[in-house]
Amino acid sequence: MSIVVRANGGLGNRMRVLAACLALRMRLGREVEVLWINNYELNCDFDNLFLPIEGVVVTHMAYIPKWNKIGLKLRANSIKKTYENYDIQFTDKEIVELYTGNKDLINRIENANTVYINTCEQFYGDKSFISLLLPVPAVLQEVRRRLAGINTETYYGVHIRRGDNETSKRESPTMAFIEKLKKLEKSNNNLYFYLSTDDKGEAQILHKVMGEKLYWFAAGQNRAKPADIENALVDLLMLSKSKHIIGSFWSSFSEVAAQYGRVSLEVIKKETQD
Numbered sequence: 001m002s003i004v005v006r007a008n009g010g011l012g013n014r015m016r017v018l019a020a021c022l023a024l025r026m027r028l029g030r031e032v033e034v035l036w037i038n039n040y041e042l043n044c045d046f047d048n049l050f051l052p053i054e055g056v057v058v059t060h061m062a063y064i065p066k067w068n069k070i071g072l073k074l075r076a077n078s079i080k081k082t083y084e085n086y087d088i089q090f091t092d093k094e095i096v097e098l099y100t101g102n103k104d105l106i107n108r109i110e111n112a113n114t115v116y117i118n119t120c121e122q123f124y125g126d127k128s129f130i131s132l133l134l135p136v137p138a139v140l141q142e143v144r145r146r147l148a149g150i151n152t153e154t155y156y157g158v159h160i161r162r163g164d165n166e167t168s169k170r171e172s173p174t175m176a177f178i179e180k181l182k183k184l185e186k187s188n189n190n191l192y193f194y195l196s197t198d199d200k201g202e203a204q205i206l207h208k209v210m211g212e213k214l215y216w217f218a219a220g221q222n223r224a225k226p227a228d229i230e231n232a233l234v235d236l237l238m239l240s241k242s243k244h245i246i247g248s249f250w251s252s253f254s255e256v257a258a259q260y261g262r263v264s265l266e267v268i269k270k271e272t273q274d
Contacts, residue, residue: 001028001030001109001112001113001114001115002033002086002113002114002115003024003028003030003031003032003033003109003114003115003117004032004033004034004035004083004086004114004115004116004117005017005020005021005032005033005034005035005116005117005118005119005123006034006035006037006079006116006117006118006119007034007035007036007037007119007120008037008041008118008119008120009041009042009120009252010041010042010223010252010253011042011049011229011232011233011236011253011256012236012251012252012253012254012255012256012257013120013121013252014036014042014120015130015133015256015260016120016121016122016130016252016256017034017119017120017121017122017123018034018050018053018056018133019122019125019127019129019130019132019133020121020122020123020124020125020129021034021053021056021124022053022055022056022125022129022132022133023124023125023126023129024105024124024125025053025054025055025056026055027106027124027125028106030055031055031056031057032055032056032057033056033057033058033059034046034056034057034058034059035059035061035079036058036059036060036061037061037075038060038061038062038063039063039064040065040066040223040224041223042223042229043063043223043224043225043226043229044226044229044230045060045226046058046060047060047136048136048226048229048230049135049136049139049229049230049233050133050134050135050136051134051135051136053133061075063224065224083116085114086114086115086116087112087113087114087115088108088109088112088114088115088116089115089116089117089118090115090116090117090118090119090123091118091119092118092119092120092121095117095119095121095123096121098123099121105123105124120252127259128259128262130256130259130260131259131260131261131262133260135233135237138230139230139233139234139237140237142230142231142234143234143237143238143241146215146217146234146238147238147241149215149217150192150194150215152190152192154190154191154192154243155191155192155193155194155215155242155243156184156191156192156193156194156242156243156244156245156246157193157194157196157238157239157240157241157242157244157245157246157247157257157263158177158181158193158194158195158196158197158206158214158245158246158247159195159196159197159235159239159245159246159247159248159251159253159254159257160172160174160177160195160196160197160199160202160206160248161197161198161247161248161250161251161253161254162197162198162199162202163198163199163221165248165250165251167249167250168248168249168250168251171249171250171269171270172248172249172267172268172269172270173270174202174205174206176268176269176270177206177246177268178205178206178209180246180266180268181193181206181209181210181214181246182209182210185210185213191213192213192214192215193210193213193214193215194214194215194216194238194239194242195207195214195215195216196235196236196238196239196253196257197216198221198232199221200218200221203216203218217235219231232253236253236256236257236260237257237260239254239257239258239261240257240258240260240261240263241261242261242263243263244263244264244265244266245257245258245263245264245265245266246266246268247265247266247267247268248267248268249267249268249269254267
């Protein structure tokens with residue numbers, strides 16, 4: 001059986017897909033190929049982020065900028081032509097239908113010779129498989145450096161998603177985060193916060209409000225730059241090492257950080273603020 005999985009989306013989504021591929025490989029005992037396409041959502045090779053996964057082969061495809069419409073179209077057509085004759089094909093829609101219908105993926109694919117899955121979802125296995133993804137030494141070294149720069153072993157992680165995520169901007173407003181952090185600070189004066197955000201303006205606002213209680217390490221936030229994606233993984237790992245995460249609505253990054261560290265997640269949503 002040949003299983004090919006196209007990993008879509010940003011860092012959090014791709015980590016979910018990788019975790020599913022690992023779970024599927026362990027269940028079937030068969031190699032799983034992952035198509036890793038460097039694009040405007042994430043332009044960074046898998047090898048710059050994670051150590052190799054036994055039984056999961058990652059095939060890289062080079063970055064094509066958004067303005068290169070012809071290049072993007074040619075690549076999309078090439079991928080479609082390559083896999084359109086596979087016995088079974090899944091998109092996010094079919095994957096969600098499997099989950100909501102409590103159906104086992106294995107039962108759907110066990111008699112197929114070729115399977116193509118095109119998704120940003122964790123299509124197989126439970127959330128614990130995410131913690132089995134191992135970052136490369138350079139990423140871990142930066143995590144250790146940041147931990148050494150924080151004068152506390154106990155901190156809460158804060159993730160404010162902005163960028164192109166209009167839903168998160170609308171449902172998790174800045175003031176709601178400020179109100180939550182001030183409330184927590186009032187109840188525990190020894191509490192510190194580690195901020196991860198893709199918007200430097202948000203960091204500046206929160207730093208003015210929280211002062212020395214807030215830790216934030218300035219770095220680039222351009223998804224087209226591999227170094228900035230590596231920094232995003234550092235941020236995710238820092239969140240995963242916190243005691244509790246205060247995250248953004250409709251953000252896989254917040255969710256995956258909590259799942260990776262097996263820590264609790266509280267999603268800020270304006271309707272729920274008291």
